[in-house]
Amino acid sequence: MTNIRPKESVKNIAPYKGGEAKVAGVRDVIKLSSNENPYGPSENATEAWRKAGFELHRYPPSDHKTLTRALAAQVGLEEEGIICGNGSDEIISLLCQAYVGEGDEVIHTEHGFAMYRISTLAAGGTPIEVRERERLTDVEAILEACNERTKLVFIANPNNPTGTMIGGNEISRLAAGLPDQCLLVLDGAYADYVEHFDGGAGLVESRDNVVMTRTFSKLYGLGGLRVGWGYAPKPVIDTLMKIRPPFNLSRVQLETAEAALRDQDHITKCRSENARLRAWLAEALAEHGVLSDTSCANFILARFASEAEANACDAELRKEGLIVRKVGGYNLPNCLRITIGDEGSCRRVAHVIGLFKEGDASDPTVKADVSA
Numbered sequence: 001m002t003n004i005r006p007k008e009s010v011k012n013i014a015p016y017k018g019g020e021a022k023v024a025g026v027r028d029v030i031k032l033s034s035n036e037n038p039y040g041p042s043e044n045a046t047e048a049w050r051k052a053g054f055e056l057h058r059y060p061p062s063d064h065k066t067l068t069r070a071l072a073a074q075v076g077l078e079e080e081g082i083i084c085g086n087g088s089d090e091i092i093s094l095l096c097q098a099y100v101g102e103g104d105e106v107i108h109t110e111h112g113f114a115m116y117r118i119s120t121l122a123a124g125g126t127p128i129e130v131r132e133r134e135r136l137t138d139v140e141a142i143l144e145a146c147n148e149r150t151k152l153v154f155i156a157n158p159n160n161p162t163g164t165m166i167g168g169n170e171i172s173r174l175a176a177g178l179p180d181q182c183l184l185v186l187d188g189a190y191a192d193y194v195e196h197f198d199g200g201a202g203l204v205e206s207r208d209n210v211v212m213t214r215t216f217s218k219l220y221g222l223g224g225l226r227v228g229w230g231y232a233p234k235p236v237i238d239t240l241m242k243i244r245p246p247f248n249l250s251r252v253q254l255e256t257a258e259a260a261l262r263d264q265d266h267i268t269k270c271r272s273e274n275a276r277l278r279a280w281l282a283e284a285l286a287e288h289g290v291l292s293d294t295s296c297a298n299f300i301l302a303r304f305a306s307e308a309e310a311n312a313c314d315a316e317l318r319k320e321g322l323i324v325r326k327v328g329g330y331n332l333p334n335c336l337r338i339t340i341g342d343e344g345s346c347r348r349v350a351h352v353i354g355l356f357k358e359g360d361a362s363d364p365t366v367k368a369d370v371s372a
């Protein structure tokens with residue numbers, strides 16, 4: 001018998017489950033379960049990725065200078081405030097490692113991103129879930145949940161999986177009301193989808209208790225590359241740099257992300273296509289009685305009458321090769337999160353859900369209709 005045991009908090013972690021990509025017996029599937037950009041990255045990024053493969057025997061630079069400089073220039077930020085990570089997941093994890101230990105509490109919202117809880121437990125801390133109001137972050141409830149043990153508050157704005165967003169005044173009020181020892185982390189994974197929105201960068205600069213995280217995984221179409229970044233006050237950056245693995249990003253990652261950043265035409269195009277199709281899909285589903293909150297991201301959260309109906313609709317979609325995300329694990333069992341794909345995908349989703357709601361889902365002419 002061995003006595004080897006993980007720490008208590010780690011035992012409580014339910015491993016993260018990514019979006020599914022396959023349906024048994026269906027060949028042509030459309031994956032709408034991971035909020036990926038259906039158009040992929042800029043061609044410049046793919047080109048940079050090919051070229052970066054040449055010097056694989058060399059270690060990459062560990063200062064990430066070229067990428068941080070490009071980010072600072074493109075987004076209009078202070079270079080010294082930027083840290084790059086292996087996805088923004090790594091920034092979330094570094095924040096927990098650096099600021100959270102046994103006895104410390106970390107707040108996330110009722111329908112908040114699963115990695116906040118996982119990274120908190122991995123660091124030995126205690127996750128505290130705070131209720132939302134009608135799938136909207138409730139600043140008052142968060143402030144009430146704070147105490148002398150609260151070290152971090154995570155908010156995704158826009159939030160995943162709800163797609164909702166709260167305004168700058170609310171965020172400022174939250175930052176101003178937190179206890180002294182607490183950092184506010186604004187997860188901006190979907191901030192790129194909101195026009196003229198800085199994701200909270202201004203607040204990072206004007207205060208000393210706010211951190212913002214961003215990613216290349218969503219609008220930049222590089223979920224497979226694994227590059228994210230954080231923007232934080234200098235003392236926080238200095239702290240995170242002490243524990244950041246020096247070679248956490250390969251040269252391939254650094255150079256590909258930089259090339260993607262430089263092609264803003266592609267980004268603008270993807271953002272506006274997403275907005276157009278998101279509005280179209282939300283309305284098409286609403287016409288069949290499937291409502292959703294106004295989404296600010298690249299997915300909508302479709303609400304059904306019951307968990308049973310959501311599951312039945314999911315099964316119907318899967319039969320047609322359309323993979324969306326069940327969100328029972330996020331306390332939303334009667335909902336399905338549907339990533340905004342390209343136009344054809346959106347039309348197919350609307351068509352299948354329409355037939356499902358009309359009680360006519362097994363109609364054999366479905367496929368013929370759609371391809372026509």
Ligand SMILES: *Cc1c(COP(=O)(O)O)cnc(C)c1O
Pocket residue numbers: 035086087088089090113156159160187189214215216217218223226227228
């Ligand atoms: C997708 C997502 C991320 C991004 O994770 P990466 O590690 O950068 O791929 C972060 N936060 C939320 C809320 C997300 O949905």
